[in-house]
Amino acid sequence: METTNNTSQNFGTLYHPKSALIFYQTLQSNPDCYVESFDIDRNGNLINAHPLTVREAGQLAKSLKIESDSKKPFLKSSGIIGSHILSIDPTHNGKVIWYSKAQSRGLYFVESLGIPNGHANTPALLWVADRHRLSVYALKADRRPTDKTPLYHAPFFNVNSGGVVCMGSVDVNIKKTTSLEEFTTAWENYFFNSYFSHLMESHNPVKGNAVSLWKRLIGNDKPFPKEKLVQSSKTLKNLLQ
Numbered sequence: 345m346e347t348t349n350n351t352s353q354n355f356g357t358l359y360h361p362k363s364a365l366i367f368y369q370t371l372q373s374n375p376d377c378y379v380e381s382f383d384i385d386r387n388g389n390l391i392n393a394h395p396l397t398v399r400e401a402g403q404l405a406k407s408l409k410i411e412s413d414s415k416k417p418f419l420k421s422s423g424i425i426g427s428h429i430l431s432i433d434p435t436h437n438g439k440v441i442w443y444s445k446a447q448s449r450g451l452y453f454v455e456s457l458g459i460p461n462g463h464a465n466t467p468a469l470l471w472v473a474d475r476h477r478l479s480v481y482a483l484k485a486d487r488r489p490t491d492k493t494p495l496y497h498a499p500f501f502n503v504n505s506g507g508v509v510c511m512g513s514v515d516v517n518i519k520k521t522t523s524l525e526e527f528t529t530a531w532e533n534y535f536f537n538s539y540f541s542h543l544m545e546s547h548n549p550v551k552g553n554a555v556s557l558w559k560r561l562i563g564n565d566k567p568f569p570k571e572k573l574v575q576s577s578k579t580l581k582n583l584l585q
Contacts, residue, residue: 419434419438419523429441429524432524438527439473440528446465446466447466450462450463451463451536452537453558457540459558463563466568467568468487475518481497493580494575494576494579497573499550500549501549502540512539514534551573551574
């Protein structure tokens with residue numbers, strides 16, 4: 345007696361045909377095209393022929409765009425990689441290490457800190473991020489760091505002693521198709537466009553009073569006082585491991 349085995353579990357997801365498009369073209373030197381859409385019944389027969397509607401065309405275009413976007417490589421540079429990029433790992437959630445030079449930044453503070461919002465000079469910064477988490481450190485020298493460069497605590501609120509940033513209620517949305525340039529720009533914008541609110545775990549990131557320091561710096565051209573930076577136990581080499 346012959347026995348039959350159910351092998352359906354060996355197959356992947358089954359896709360059932362729902363509609364079909366037929367493209368018609370005139371036989372002319374400058375041919376015209378016409379697109380007809382058909383539904384497909386349960387027996388695989390073409391039924392309900394009708395011209396392709398604007399709504400159907402829009403759905404088709406959206407589907408093709410999603411398919412195209414899904415094939416974009418994560419963290420691919422859109423051009424020549426800038427010298428500020430120190431390390432790129434595109435696997436899993438990705439990881440990029442980069443630095444930014446000392447510059448004036450727009451800063452926002454919660455009202456309870458008593459610090460006005462405005463622009464102030466910040467030190468050079470070292471950034472470490474994947475799709476979900478950001479860490480920030482300060483640099484004393486305004487040049488590309490090496491693996492032996494000492495790191496300093498980022499002199500900001502909302503950053504713990506390990507450099508990890510508390511993003512609070514910020515809705516971080518780094519897509520898997522994000523380019524390298526979009527990735528670094530997005531994280532810097534997330535960081536500086538959010539409101540600084542509190543010291544993390546009683547960690548004071550500067551020598552002296554952090555509130556007083558930023559009150560003095562906001563709204564003028566004074567350079568950030570590097571002597572106020574507190575050295576971290578980490579170096580760039582530690583972050584590259």
